[in-house]
Amino acid sequence: MFNFLTLNPEAFGIDISDLSLKLIKLKKKSDGLALASFGRRDIKPGIIKGGRIKNETGLVKVIRKAINNVEGEKIKTNYVIASLPEEKAFLQIIKMPKMEKEEIESAIRFEAENYIPVPLHKVYLDFQIISPLNSKQSYLEVLLAAMPKEIVDGYVSCFKKAGLQIKALEVDSISIARALIKQGKSPAPVLLIDLGSAMTGFMIFKNNSLRFTSSIPISGQKFTEAVSRALELDIKKAEKLKIKYGLKGPERIHLKGKRNEKRFRKEIICEERIFEALIPILTDLIEQTNAYLDYYQSHEFTNHISKNGERVEKIILSGGGANLKGLSNFLSLELKTLTQSGNPWINISKEIEMPLEESLKYTTAIGAALRGITNYD
Secondary structure, eight states: OOOTTOSOOOOEEEEEOSSEEEEEEEEEETTEEEEEEEEEEEOOTTSEETTEESOHHHHHHHHHHHHHTOEESOOOOOEEEEEEOGGGOEEEEEEEEOOOHHHHHHHHHHHHTTTOSSOGGGEEEEEEEEOOSSTTOOEEEEEEEEEEHHHHHHHHHHHHHTTOEEEEEEEHHHHHHHHHSGGGOEEEEEEEEEEOSSOEEEEEEEETEEEEEEEESOOHHHHHHHHHHHHTOOHHHHHHHHHHHTTOOTTOOOGGGGTOHHHHHHHHHHHHHHHHHHHHHHHHHHHHHHHHHHHHHHSTTGGGSOTTOOOOOEEEEESGGGGSTTHHHHHHHHHTSEEEEOOTTTTOOSOOOSOHHHHGGGHHHHHHHHHHHSSOO
């Protein structure tokens, strides 16, 4: 739906992963932005695999059902800002000498060949010039983003078949950072960890831009599968127990156990087994997190860090996996860095009634929706 006398239509945000679709529509109020609509649909395994669409017809049905069954206001616009899967993207910050605007695009395409690991004719290439922090900066910083055409074309085809018009496509790490970083600025480097149902994304944000991104196949689904194997339960029951106990561990005191010793012992044993089942995956997560932090610290772009040797001072969690009980404290202790759940509504001024636990699942869609209703690029 177009705003009056403008060629900048409002759009809703949509986040598609291998196993779920989430959408958010924001609206403008006199005192800021507010949540207008939201929705979520599960995607059957096999429709999308590793970010690649395997069944366009199946995905189109999911998109249509999600739009037609939103909570809140009916979605009247067919314009969409969509995030694309991080695991298929290439993001890189490059330095370039200052030059005239008309020279930048051709120079960037030429320079991109040194960084993009596939032929440029096989990818869609986009870039964003990062605003310098001070006028004394003698070079340009450019954030390159590339995505294989075969991946992008599949999503574009599905959106068109679902009756949608694409206002913009972006890598999901950009949407996540837009949602979680207040006013898009952070003087000290911050690590964002998005624990999704199919993948975990790592993003380091500093100053006014992403500096590093990567993803690994650790996910909330992997946590559930580990509990399922350890307790010999089906996935649905394992998911309920994972949510109930999380990482409480056997040290938790159960006062109600004094009234029912048998139940008390049974619950303690259940907690122990869940805790033990999750530890191998969490150990892998910690090791890979440390590896990425070390890489960033020692990488050739360490000049993005202050002369004082400034390290990542905070870790912000998002995604449905961030709701695992005890996870923030566990990571804080193991990584020796303050870790906390993010607030996806931090850049939306009006109070939102959606609970934080639910909001974290919508982080990517919220970030995309912000771009869809503001000039927040």
